Amino acid sequence: MLIINQYDIPDYMTIYTKLYDLYGPQGWWPLQEIDDVKPDKTGAKKGYHPMIYNLPETRNQRFEIILGTLLTQNTAWTSAEKALKNLKKLDVIAPEKILSLDTETLKTAIKCAGFLNQKANYIKTISEFFINLNGEIPTRKELLSVKGVGNETADSILLYAYKQPFFVVDAYTRRIFTQLKLVNEEDSYLEIKNQFERNLPHDHKLFNEYHALIVEHAKRYYSKKPYAVNDPLIDQNTR
């Protein structure tokens, strides 16, 4: 007989360990050139550049990550990646080059990632913002003031582009942790984010892997309804 009570709910670190044991290091945030070998789609994925935590190393790598966070908003990463490849082909993965790029050309390049009008606008705007930073790390508040940067994108930029310990919450995180009964469906973004940050050591490598692992796990068990079928994190008898 299995009784569900608060003591049966695993803690955040335990779940992280389980996910890491299942999937291994994910090697986020993906960067072109470094991630030349793509994982196969059978599930034997080992990540992009696993166990490498010193990236990004250059200004343009940092900028590429920022472009990626905007392009992948409500969009499959594969589509955002194609857009990035198009930009790479145009040799415009640098804020100054984006600013001097014709807007219609930009739209054509990113069309495959959807929301082309908004995203072209966002990309232009954040390019100027990035230049004005002069290499400084932006605050979360500053990032949120940029049009196109909401909670998740701000945290993604801080975590993956600047290696700061800001936990990223996305729709997958909400789905999984609602099932695990660690968060409530109606909890706000900040409530969930704060809960993770209160219950985990503030280590950017840990936050990096954790969010990436959540995405990997969700793609397997939380992309089509009903959710959580055969989820190894959940005792199937108690679903």
Add this chain to the structure above:
DNA sequence: AACCAGGACGTGA
């Protein structure tokens, strides 16, 4: 053929 994808913004209550 609907539904989803590593969301954010503008609007009106």
Add this chain to the structure above:
DNA sequence: TCACGTCATGGT
């Protein structure tokens, strides 16, 4: 604050 419509393309 908050629910709701909108933004757009591509894959399943």
